[in-house]
Amino acid sequence: MTTTPTDDPAGAPTGDQAHAAGRPEAVDRADDRTGEQAGEQAAERAGEQADEQVGEQLDAAELADAMTRAIKRIRRRTGERLDPYGITPGQARALRTLAHAPGCELPDRAMRLSDLADKLHIAPRSATTVVDALEEAGLVERSPDPADRRAVRILLTEAGRAAVERIGRVRDEVAQEYFGEVSPADQAVLLRVLRSAEARFLAAGPPRRPAHPGGAAR
Template sequence: MSSGATELGELLVAAYRAFAQQGRARFGEHGLSAARVRLLTTLGQRPGSRMRDLADALGVSGRAITPLVDALESEGLVARRPDPDDRRAFRLTLTDAGLGAIDRIAGLQEQVSADIFGGMSTKDRRDLARLLRAFLDTAQEPGCAPG
């Protein structure tokens, strides 16, 4: 059976939604919102980021990220440190508790993925990974980039 381009796009969107829904449900059981997970994991990849740089990396406004950082700081997961290059700015770091949260997030991500992909054979998972890499390579070609 041959799938048209429109059907492939619809399947990709449906697959993303199903995956995201499973993730939101599992993380929600542990009091973790998508926004918290994204901020913590991004900060884990970019320790010492300024809030503006973190907001840019997440694709949100500084105004949107401030309450989330404030909440994570009050919970002891994130710390603000003075920026040595700019007295008006702060650098964000994960605390030991924040690093522990990253470990829990990684474990939950592994569980969600295992639940979703567990019904597929090893060969099907390898094929899916290969096809998704090919899709991403194609989607990043100059003719596909938004103008």
């Protein structure tokens, strides 16, 4: 009696059986599917890594934005507190810079006007305007430089030193208001991180610039 072939899928040959029977295309299709899955997984991993890198960049930008907002708010509040004393934020910076200069109370060692401009990162003409206002308020006085008659040194007066102390108290008050609710441990971590970032930034030096727009950096 002749046996009739069945269409039952359960009786379909396996990949190994098909290959042995001269039907390698079934095995090839299985290998193709495995390769496609591996490729998809690799693409997913690459995408995740790219997302992580973008996330790190966004986090750094967010941190920079948070720092900028903090600085603006602290400066604004400090300026509001100093306004009743007739001292602007720029004048406060100049007074504190003069007070922290070595030999600030000695006529032959006090800071030169040109050095003050450099410390404040402003033009000499702008520094002259600031010093003019401070001198008019009786907070500083000009003194000829004994070593160079063309140069001028800036001395704090008694009123100027008192103003520096007042500025220090205002700065402490504002800082306490802003960071007072932050734990000492978190403040220490924040300070350490900012100092580390600044040190690395300064150590890296200025960025290399391309020779011309679109050119390669040198």
